[in-house]
Amino acid sequence: MRCPKLNDLPEPPRGKIGWPWTEESGRLPDTTFEGKPWPRISIVTPSFNQGQFIEETIRSILLQGYPALEYLILDGGSTDNSVEIIKKYSPWLSYWVSEPDAGQSDSINRGLKRVSGDFATWINSDDLFSKNALVEHASRIGFAPDTVYLGNCSYIDVTGKVLSLHRGRVQSLEDLVRVKTVWNAGGHIVQPEVLFPHELFLTVAGLDCNNHFTMDFDLWGKFFLAGATFQYTDIPFGMFREHPDQKINDVLRTTESLLSTAAQLARVAGCFSQETRKEILVDLDDYKEQYLKDYWRGTGRLAKIGLPPMIVNPIRRVRAKLQKDVR
Secondary structure (H helix, E strand, C coil): CCCCCHHHCCCCCCCCCCCCCCCCCCCCCCECCCCCECCCEEEEEEECCCCCCHHHHHHHHHCCCCCCEEEEEEECCCCCCHHHHHHHCHHHCCEEEECCCCCHHHHHHHHHHHCCCCEEEECCCCCEECCCHHHHHHHHCCCCCCEEEEEEEEEECCCCCEEEEECCCCCCHHHHHCCCCCHHHCCCCCHHHEEEEHHHHHHCCCCCCCCCCCHHHHHHHHHHHCCCEEEEEEEEEEEEECCCCCHHHCHHHHHHHHHHHHHHHHHHCCCCCHHHHHHHHHHHHHHHHHHHHHHHHCCHHHHHCCCCHHHHHHHHHHHHHHHHHHC
């Protein structure tokens, strides 16, 4: 499908301006500069009760100006206004459905098994593509087989205000599993900044549906194990929205899952010497032990008695600010 133009889409809600409400990306010609078809790019959006954000997500994908886009939405049976919004944009969707599912990973896997693109990714229904993401990538970088592309990502708040900019620095499986010194030291990969070969996703059997917190981290590890090259493009590509209802706000379970997945990847990696593997596993154990001590010493005690992340995390931020001010 050729991406629609701004004037083709429904009018944005009153008061909504800027990208992707009243702005659109530039448009590529129908064929490459050599007269060949552009590689097809397939995007899947999994969603459940994200009526507050999903229209912005949909528009950020449809308004990419790319000539060969395949876009699917798999809604998990939302009870808010999500389905009403999806129906507004159904003429430009390759497929959509709203029905109960087995979770986010299951939706993404089912979606990416349906698509026919050369390259693919998923964009959650609270995240966005950056303006001109696909146009800039296609015209400046291109598409090489077995290459996973990583652009830059903006962290945004509920209103879409940019909070910070991010560029990862994971270049190898060893970088990935060095959680303390690379991943949790600012070198992590943010999912909306990634574009990968569709065949690679199928080869590694997609996402692990039993991993509910760090399935993307696990997927990057499986890509490395399959021999993929990771290339950073420095192109603004994705926008990751921070808000209280995210799973990632369950910091304890996310960190425990991260460390467990990293250890599992380190154990099966044939590229590590016995000494390197042992060192990595010891580092992961030490980091987990220290993390848990710090967690339960602070606001983690509130989580332990059952308070939800949406209450604990604001308290944690205030506590961290007070500690910083004291220092």
